[in-house]
Amino acid sequence: MINITETVLRDAHQSLIATRMKTEDMVPILEAMDQVGYHSLEVWGGATFDACLRFLNEDPWERLRTIRQHVKNTKLQMLLRGQNLLGYKHYSDDVVVEFVRKSIKNGIDIIRVFDALNDLRNIEAVLKATKEADGHAQVAIAYTTSPIHTIEYYLQLVKEIEAMGADSICIKDMAGILKPYDAFRLVKEIKAMSKLPLQLHTHYTSGVASMTYIKAIEAGVDVVDCAISPMSLGTSQPPTEPLVATLEDTPYATGLSLEKLNRVAEHFRPLKERYFEEGLMDPKVLGVDANTLVYQVPGGMLSNLISQLKAQNKLDKFDEVLAEVPRVRGELGYPPLVTPLSQMVGTQAVFNIILGERYKMVPKEIKAYVKGEYGRPAAPIDEAIKSKIIGEEAVMEDRPADYIPPQLILLKSEMKEFLEQEEDVLSYALFPQVAGEYFKFRRAKKYSIDSGLVDMAQKTYPV
Secondary structure, rough: OEEEEEOOOOOOHHHHHHHOOOHHHHHHHHHHHHHOOOEEEEEOOHHHHHHHHOOOOOHHHHHHHHHHHHHHOOOEEEEEEEHOOOOOOOHHHHHHHHHHHHHHHHOOOOEEOOOOOOOHOHHHHHHHHHHOOOOOOEEEEEEEOOOOOHHHHHHHHHHHHHHHHOOEEEOOOOOOOOOOHHHHHHHHHHHHHOOOOOEEEEOOOOHHHHHHHHHHHHHOOOOEEEEEEHHHOOOOEEEEEEEEEEOOOOOOOOOOOOHHHHHHHHHHHHHHHHHHOOOOOHHHHOOOOOOOHOOOOOHHHHHHHHHHHOOOOHHHHHHHHHHHHHHHHHHHHOOOOOHHHHHHHHHHHHHHHHHHOOOOOOOOOHHHHHOOOOOOOOOOHHHHHHHHOOOOOOOOOOOHHOOOOOOOHHHHHOOOOHOOOOHHHHHHHHHHHHHHHHHHHHHHHHHHHHHHHHHHHHHHOOO
């Protein structure tokens, strides 16, 4: 039997409409989704936290509590970027531990945690805190290909993950580059050496994802990530219903009802049409881009490169930049192209091409990466490039978070005027400016409602 995690409430809309799905669009279908029998619903984490605060004027913690209120039977799952949490830098251990505790307290059952470099030191604090809070700790391996990223490399990671005490493992193919027969070999090897449940996550970007799932299922994978059909394909996940239908009457049958799944699809079909009308969904994100298999550039990174080149009026340099990406990646130790490394490598490639001189300008994030502040890359960084970027500066060898002092008390002091719930400190920790603006909006809205009620009461019951 194969289990399915449904991603429509998190990664599907993050991939297709830049994480703009509102909580009010989710609520009417939650109880029906709860009756389908999914392994889990991915509902939180990734970019949803930032998008709630920055674009939707929503409290991400309230979204989680609302979903939990309507979903009584199905496990809720989130994605966490290790020591980065949901932000774009490393946070202190006390912030990490408190964030994990509050996530589980507010309704999360499964925390899928990964590190962009597969540096397991960067997930230690999350894993330990998850276990202590009685959550399920799923450690994800960021999948990529390079001369370094062989099956042996991944099997060694699995050994270390198992030794750390993970509850399950996920192969996280963020760019959609895991090909079917490679998936078969990798899953087969992992299942031969590990008893932990194994899950597979991919994107349809390159067009091979459904075939990849079939071969992974034949090799013994336990769970796969899918998106309900209206919000699937392209840069999202493979569609749920076709896979369920394909596996019927086989040893791999999911046991899910197509009738119940169709009810879920019927809810999201008109929403998809509305997203098109509102300009939130570009038809381009639903296509297949085989260049992904050549350059390993995820869909979101591709859009970002185009945006950067348009801003510089250099879109004619797109093919040169695309070819520069793998070159930069190799020189920097073959980091997997996943947040935040995908943005960093892409920006460096753009600078190298439009300035006409490689590494003439280097973003501060790349300098920090080369100095070891993000962790240890899988392969050594090219010595000549390292010298050009940081000269003779020392490279950090220890776990980066060991150098970050406790932050929680100071953060609480900084934002105490806005404090309405304990979780607000964590929102502020991750996104100080964005959360600050949201807190002002929330206070103004509350004041407006309170004033309206007082005004109504005075008109009804004159004093």
